[in-house]
Amino acid sequence: MLRSLRSxxxxxxxxxxxxASPNLLWFCNVADFCPxxxxxxxxxxxxxxxxxxxxxxxxxxxxxxxxRAMT
Numbered sequence: 352m353l354r355s356l357r358s359x360x361x362x363x364x365x366x367x368x369x370x371a372s373p374n375l376l377w378f379c380n381v382a383d384f385c386p387x388x389x390x391x392x393x394x395x396x397x398x399x400x401x402x403x404x405x406x407x408x409x410x411x412x413x414x415x416x417x418x419r420a421m422t
Contacts, residue, residue, distance in 0.1 A: 377409060 378394065379385035387394055393402045401409075 377412070 392405055394405045396402045
């Protein structure tokens, strides 16, 4: 979870463990295989950074996960 010194309420949220999220499976499967492509979508730009296309594809799922965590 991100920490912010400017937002006390956000900092309070970091004092307890963040809720569990299966987001590791967005990048690798249960056998720890991390594909370069998912379908025809390239996942990583340089081995570490996500491609813009994959980031955009994750956007709705990430937004939904954040919304669930905030409620």
